[in-house]
Amino acid sequence: MPALPLGEAGVYVAAAFVVFVLLILVYVAIIGAKIARVERELASLNAPDDRREG
Amino acid sequence: MFGRGLATLAAVAALVFSGALAMVLFYAPIDADQGFVQKIFYLHVPMALVALAGFVAAGVMAAIHLRTGERAWDLRSYVAIHLSTILGVGVLATGSIWARASWGHWWVWGEPMLVAFLIVFLLYAVYPMLRFSIEDPERQARYASVFAVMAGAFVPVNFAAVRSAEPLTHPQVLSTTGGNMPPEMLATFLVSLAGMTLLYLTLWKLEMTAKRSSEALRRLQRGLARDTDEASARVAPATPPVPAIGGPSPGTPAREAD
Numbered sequence: 001m002p003a004l005p006l007g008e009a010g011v012y013v014a015a016a017f018v019v020f021v022l023l024i025l026v027y028v029a030i031i032g033a034k035i036a037r038v039e040r041e042l043a044s045l046n047a048p049d050d051r052r053e054g
Numbered sequence: 055m056f057g058r059g060l061a062t063l064a065a066v067a068a069l070v071f072s073g074a075l076a077m078v079l080f081y082a083p084i085d086a087d088q089g090f091v092q093k094i095f096y097l098h099v100p101m102a103l104v105a106l107a108g109f110v111a112a113g114v115m116a117a118i119h120l121r122t123g124e125r126a127w128d129l130r131s132y133v134a135i136h137l138s139t140i141l142g143v144g145v146l147a148t149g150s151i152w153a154r155a156s157w158g159h160w161w162v163w164g165e166p167m168l169v170a171f172l173i174v175f176l177l178y179a180v181y182p183m184l185r186f187s188i189e190d191p192e193r194q195a196r197y198a199s200v201f202a203v204m205a206g207a208f209v210p211v212n213f214a215a216v217r218s219a220e221p222l223t224h225p226q227v228l229s230t231t232g233g234n235m236p237p238e239m240l241a242t243f244l245v246s247l248a249g250m251t252l253l254y255l256t257l258w259k260l261e262m263t264a265k266r267s268s269e270a271l272r273r274l275q276r277g278l279a280r281d282t283d284e285a286s287a288r289v290a291p292a293t294p295p296v297p298a299i300g301g302p303s304p305g306t307p308a309r310e311a312d
Contacts, residue, residue, distance in 0.1 A: 009090035012155035016094045016148040020101070023144045027257065034264045038271050045274065 056270075057263040060256070067252035074242070074249040082242040094152040096242055100250035102145045102171065106209055108138030108254060109178060113206015116199035128195040131202050133261045135181055137254060142175040170216040177205050 078096045085092035112134035119127035150160045184201055188194040
């Protein structure tokens with residue numbers, strides 16, 4: 001196949017990079033949500049101590 | 055505590071990845087044959103190589119787990135496979151986009167490289183199903199490690215078999231001639247590969263941090279629950295028994311039998 005013109009090729013290149021970025025963002029968001037849940041549970045465990053100290 | 059060095063690693067990965075992107079767009083020459091669409095190469099190939107290397111590394115970690123019995127190695131192996139499988143999705147997606155742009159088809163079943171990667175990907179897609187179908191943690195870790203070792207050994211064998219097969223349309227990048235790349239392309243490819251490797255290591259460390267924090271929290275919760283139970287058990291005998299409804303009160307002496 002002959003090389004695609006820059007405009008059309010640019011769409012494919014952008015699509016590939018967007019797919020990659022989205023994949024990484026979704027992954028980081030899922031891991032971030034898990035870490036946030038751990039932080040929340042840790043805060044709820046510390047809550048009685050915090051109240052006593054306060 | 056668990057994420058020590060993660061911020062530095064992430065900063066270095068972001069720096070190298072940004073540099074690689076800049077080189078892809080402004081430094082690497084446009085390919086004479088494929089034109090601008092060849093730029094996908096700098097994303098697709100490093101991602102494929104890092105994903106395959108991750109599978110092999112997971113096999114090595116699993117072998118260490120089987121040898122030493124340390125559960126930490128099983129966790130490391132699991133996270134490496136998880137991350138490589140996710141990168142595998144990216145490899146298949148970007149490869150399909152590139153194939154559509156340069157060959158006119160989203161997928162070519164007759165091309166050994168594509169089908170071989172799909173087989174490896176599907177093989178590892180089975181791993182979570184195998185792992186989480188076993189409830190006993192010890193058995194789960196052992197079976198998952200055996201799978202990871204076998205599959206990890208299959209990856210380089212598969213790769214070598216594909217390379218020795220007759221290629222139809224997929225280009226071969228890693229060869230003794232360096233894939234006939236000009237120095238600017240080769241430099242850009244190597245920086246992209248370094249960026250992808252650093253990104254993989256950063257994400258691996260991030261997921262390990264999340265897993266270890268979660269495990270530490272569970273241990274803490276179990277310990278607290280045990281302490282609470284023990285404290286309740288110690289306190290319980292000191293409290294007076296609750297009188298039964300209609301029965302004698304605790305202080306009432308039993309009536310002597312006539």
